[in-house]
Amino acid sequence: MSLLDDTIGRIKSQDAGWRAMARTRLEKLTMPHWALGRLMDLAEDLAGMTRSIPPVIQRKAVAVFAADHGVALDGVSRYPREVTQQMVHNFVRGGAGINVLARLAGARVVVVDMGVAGDLSGLAREGKIVSHHVADGTANIAKGPAMTPEQARRCLEAGIEVALQLGKDADLLATGEMGIGNTTPSSAIVAAVAGVAAEGVTGGGTGVENTQFLRKMEIINHALEINRPDSHDGLDLLAKVGGFEIGGIAGLILGAAAQGKPVLVDGFISTAGALVAQRLSQASTDYMIAAHRSAERGHRIALVHLGKQPLLDLDLRLGEGTGAALAMNLVEAAARILTEVATFEEAAVSGANA
């Protein structure tokens, strides 16, 4: 049995018994009923995911999957393609947004080369990044499939391997990414899943202008037309119109779910990865926590299809895992209220009138 099939087979739904135990305690806390709202929903989820009370959320890690895209050469981004590898160096030096926000969250950052067009073997040898390099960027989705089915499977298994590795000493995982042009394949995935044309899901990405924006939509519609991905088949969707880092993200989520660990899903690109994971295992959504609602237009519809309401809504559109790193504090808060807040009985506080 392959690592992918084995991992999918190990994913179980959240545990109803642990959820019920959490709810029973949350309802007795010294506060009006469910007065911490979505933090309490999350606390219940965490108990169901981890099968423990309190759910331990101490050690945190964010995996930043980096890769390039053939379609980026068609001018869908305002940034030149070499920015992907330049940003990998920035991550390694600790100067990027994700480094700063992960430091604040007390989270480890692991950068994974999934297919950056450029030689990062030096960084990999020095142990500064993890290499699961599939190829020097995907093929151009405007001309054919992004990758072969075999490459798609390799991406997913690479993500699973990262999850298993990080899971050895992390309680909470998070997805992040870097890849110039990657809002284009992400929009294609979301459009395919939602069954709409590019116009319904495409945003400005890193800031393209009007004519470039129209061209980006044309490319996405054309990519969907020539590739005809099966929107119910995660592997096909990923191979036809995805990206290597998107596959890594989907794999990380599956690997986290198989270990019963919560995984924070960052913004638009990460949600495209989550949609791929959902197609491979509906139960994996039980372990996903949507970190934030991105300013990228298609994110709203992507989250609806994933069935998730995000924790934050701060007009972020950076990616890298920054929204996920910011949301870690809320996950930790949810875990703590479950056992650290006193019950009415423990604190000798009068309850509500019947």
Added chain:
Amino acid sequence: MSLLDDTIGRIKSQDAGWRAMARTRLEKLTMPHWALGRLMDLAEDLAGMTRSIPPVIQRKAVAVFAADHGVALDGVSRYPREVTQQMVHNFVRGGAGINVLARLAGARVVVVDMGVAGDLSGLAREGKIVSHHVADGTANIAKGPAMTPEQARRCLEAGIEVALQLGKDADLLATGEMGIGNTTPSSAIVAAVAGVAAEGVTGGGTGVENTQFLRKMEIINHALEINRPDSHDGLDLLAKVGGFEIGGIAGLILGAAAQGKPVLVDGFISTAGALVAQRLSQASTDYMIAAHRSAERGHRIALVHLGKQPLLDLDLRLGEGTGAALAMNLVEAAARILTEVATFEEAAVSGANA
């Protein structure tokens, strides 16, 4: 000159020069333009408030003002009035929601007795709470003014004193409160400011049922009718339909603003206090950060009148300062991105195409 007048006189608008310096750096960070959205707006605000780059946000404190309300004896809450003092004991023992979330944020919790109906002098003597006890609860706003103009001034000055004391070793302040029945005076304040009847701003508070809810609205409308507060006069608004803890909150905000320190405004009751502060000093709003949008119905309209968009929206309706404690992490994140993220030049990353 009184402490109140002196404090109001010292409040200056945010500094435009420091804001501009912050913006200049934020625009050069290795990310698409303003890609961290509202976190970057906040970073700019923090520089304008603190007149420093980076704005130091390390030491944090939340002041929890507690008081009782004459109107609570009319049955506007599901909880008996003694819960206010029971919760003060819970705060002191560290078992309440605010204790847990403040611990996570690394924030100090200071509990202030503004007028709890009950003897808390023992806790005050032991230094476990601060006493600015004005009276054993306000008078019933359904029968006349909540307090005398002199008492209103005392509340505001007490809040200012707390801000000055905390300001000695805190960079970021936050408001919190406890007072059974206090959504009723808060709704009255918001209704007066918004110029609408109770129906437009009243929510369920800690969870009142239908007939009790109608009665609560009747009481608020009646209180506004007999007291006729001047909605442009903060002192009159506070004295006629406010509460001692609401005055403390308004004072804390004024005191923070006078020191050039950011202050996180918690939920519905805190926002009522912020509206009182705004009426006393429009410039004080420059130092307010709305922590979250409460599930309490009137909070949305209160925030519109305050001119603030909240950072979080998690269906919280606990008060105590819990939403403010949760938002501290975001304020710290905003401060850090300003100087810790590398610029394009520093990181040798290519910029966007023109």
